[in-house]
Amino acid sequence: MSVATSRRKRLIGISLTYFGLIMLLVVFIGPLLWVLGLSLKTRAQIFVTPPVLVWTPTFEHYARVLTQADFIASFMNSLTVTSASVALSLVIGVPASYVFARFRFFGSGAMFYTLLLMRMLPPVAILLPIFILFTRLGLANSRIGLIIAYTTFSLPLIVWIMRDFFEGLPKELEEAAYIDGASRMTTFLRIVLPLARPGIVTASILCLLLAWNDFIFAAILTNNATRTLPVLMATYAGAETGTDWGSMTASGVLVVIPVIIFSLMVQRHLVAGLSAGSVK
Amino acid sequence: MDQRVSSYMLDVPETDLRKSTSKRFGSTLSSWVDRHFAVLTVMPTLTVTILVFGLPLVLSLMLSVQGWSAQQSLFGGRFVGFANYIDLFSDPQFTQALWLTIAYTVITVFLELAIGLGVALLLNKDVPFVKAFRTALIVPMMITPIVASMCWKLLLDPNYGIVDYFIGSPILWLGDPTLARISVGFVNVWQNAPYVAILLLAGLRSLPSEPIEAAAIDGATRFQIFRHVTFPLLTPYIVVALLLRTIFEFRTFDNVWVMTGGGPADATKLLSVYTFMTSFFAFDMSLGAAASWIMLLIVFVFCVLFVAASRRKENAL
Numbered sequence: 001m002s003v004a005t006s007r008r009k010r011l012i013g014i015s016l017t018y019f020g021l022i023m024l025l026v027v028f029i030g031p032l033l034w035v036l037g038l039s040l041k042t043r044a045q046i047f048v049t050p051p052v053l054v055w056t057p058t059f060e061h062y063a064r065v066l067t068q069a070d071f072i073a074s075f076m077n078s079l080t081v082t083s084a085s086v087a088l089s090l091v092i093g094v095p096a097s098y099v100f101a102r103f104r105f106f107g108s109g110a111m112f113y114t115l116l117l118m119r120m121l122p123p124v125a126i127l128l129p130i131f132i133l134f135t136r137l138g139l140a141n142s143r144i145g146l147i148i149a150y151t152t153f154s155l156p157l158i159v160w161i162m163r164d165f166f167e168g169l170p171k172e173l174e175e176a177a178y179i180d181g182a183s184r185m186t187t188f189l190r191i192v193l194p195l196a197r198p199g200i201v202t203a204s205i206l207c208l209l210l211a212w213n214d215f216i217f218a219a220i221l222t223n224n225a226t227r228t229l230p231v232l233m234a235t236y237a238g239a240e241t242g243t244d245w246g247s248m249t250a251s252g253v254l255v256v257i258p259v260i261i262f263s264l265m266v267q268r269h270l271v272a273g274l275s276a277g278s279v280k
Numbered sequence: 281m282d283q284r285v286s287s288y289m290l291d292v293p294e295t296d297l298r299k300s301t302s303k304r305f306g307s308t309l310s311s312w313v314d315r316h317f318a319v320l321t322v323m324p325t326l327t328v329t330i331l332v333f334g335l336p337l338v339l340s341l342m343l344s345v346q347g348w349s350a351q352q353s354l355f356g357g358r359f360v361g362f363a364n365y366i367d368l369f370s371d372p373q374f375t376q377a378l379w380l381t382i383a384y385t386v387i388t389v390f391l392e393l394a395i396g397l398g399v400a401l402l403l404n405k406d407v408p409f410v411k412a413f414r415t416a417l418i419v420p421m422m423i424t425p426i427v428a429s430m431c432w433k434l435l436l437d438p439n440y441g442i443v444d445y446f447i448g449s450p451i452l453w454l455g456d457p458t459l460a461r462i463s464v465g466f467v468n469v470w471q472n473a474p475y476v477a478i479l480l481l482a483g484l485r486s487l488p489s490e491p492i493e494a495a496a497i498d499g500a501t502r503f504q505i506f507r508h509v510t511f512p513l514l515t516p517y518i519v520v521a522l523l524l525r526t527i528f529e530f531r532t533f534d535n536v537w538v539m540t541g542g543g544p545a546d547a548t549k550l551l552s553v554y555t556f557m558t559s560f561f562a563f564d565m566s567l568g569a570a571a572s573w574i575m576l577l578i579v580f581v582f583c584v585l586f587v588a589a590s591r592r593k594e595n596a597l
């Protein structure tokens with residue numbers, strides 16, 4: 001094979017790769033960009049055929065959505081419920097993951113697999129008894145009920161990621177701390193936790209996504225006053241989409257923008273977390 | 281503990297009393313915490329798991345063998361044996377939902393794996409800017425499923441949607457039974473194939489490079505290398521991705537709920553939708569509990585397989 005043909009072959013290979021990569025963007029990002037575009041068009045521009053490709057963006061839909069009491073209330077509900085459940089599940093789950101990584105005790109294996117099962121079983125199948133119990137306890141239709149549900153179902157994510165993370169930390173530091181007379185609690189809080197920060201970031205993103213994106217728990221456990229953004233969005237997008245595409249797309253963008261920005265900021269951790277438990 | 285503190289107090293000179301008791305008390309507390317560290321730290325997780333996961337599971341198992349309605353007290357149901365389960369399997373709506381869910385899961389998981397593998401191989405190429413493409417690809421799967429489904433509902437709109445504009449004729453994607461099934465499946469594949477791609481890409485990056493280089497030196501073509509070296513090495517990752525996606529496709533709910541609500545004419549009424557509607561629309565709690573338990577049992581089998589597969593992979597590597 002001459003040098004010229006092999007170089008030509010490589011060039012073709014690289015152009016094919018880029019063609020494939022650009023097709024990926026068209027298929028996976030294109031539709032989202034189109035919807036983003038719709039949210040920046042006037043009502044007339046949205047419904048014109050053939051579609052307008054060049055226009056001066058308008059923020060009228062965003063201005064309208066952001067002054068809607070419904071949207072603001074749901075946004076605050078989502079924010080409250082998500083942040084509370086992420087914080088709570090970290091406080092409960094991180095110490096437990098440390099123990100799962102460092103101690104073997106009666107039932108620790110069984111507990112770990114129970115947590116795994118919790119992550120795997122379909123939420124719709126556990127929703128009914130939770131709804132019944134929460135109704136009897138007066139927790140239905142309250143943010144607290146939803147926070148309890150999200151906290152519980154975030155625990156498997158935390159334990160799954162943090163146990164692996166703690167197992168990867170060297171034991172020597174902890175042993176040195178014990179020799180110096182530090183208690184287990186002090187060692188955990190002062191020595192282990194600071195080292196575990198990257199793992200905690202990963203775990204909290206996954207919990208955040210779980211709570212922010214969930215629809216099914218919120219649909220059943222909240223009412224009009226306590227509903228979260230996905231529930232509100234589902235009512236917009238319900239049976240008939242109507243003609244207010246501007247508000248729909250603008251509020252959709254507002255729902256996903258915080259998550260996308262946050263995900264891209266911590267992208268490296270995120271990819272590690274998404275493949276945790278399945279790729280080692 | 282009280283006794284030990286008080287007997288200790290007797291030996292201490294009057295002046296040091298307060299200081300040393302508090303010190304002593306603090307140290308006994310912290311040594312008590314130390315001795316029970318494992319139990320104390322696991323206790324909150326255990327408690328929450330039992331109360332919000334274990335207890336509901338038991339309750340729903342109990343309801344599934346009872347005739348119970350929401351007006352009754354929790355334990356006021358009448359035992360009916362397997363009557364609810366028998367009712368389910370003699371309900372054509374349920375059996376249709378069951379078969380539909382199985383077919384739906386098989387097809388979407390297969391497509392996600394095929395597309396995911398292709399995308400992973402593409403993203404594994406070391407060309408300039410490939411990292412930017414990897415980053416872009418995580419966007420679809422971060423998006424709230426409800427919002428993604430709403431977007432696609434607009435894109436597929438027969439009057440003003442961009443898809444039908446490109447096709448050139450107004451197709452009722454969500455109005456026709458077959459097309460509706462394809463549409464909801466498509467949206468799920470669109471949102472989750474990138475996830476499979478990221479899993480498999482992580483797998484590809486962790487493969488040893490020696491066997492691949494050796495095959496290349498021996499003159500194997502690219503396809504031969506993939507078929508006989510890369511693919512077998514990647515198989516454990518593919519199996520894990522397959523089981524994970526099966527477990528998660530089986531629960532599909534959000535996109536169906538927003539896009540079709542189970543229609544048209546129950547064409548997209550998956551098991552999750554059936555269970556949801558029976559429990560919260562028909563308010564047939566006992567039947568809903570039985571349907572829930574059938575879903576749980578099916579997924580449970582896949583969970584056991586998943587644990588076995590990930591253990592085998594860990595041992596193999």
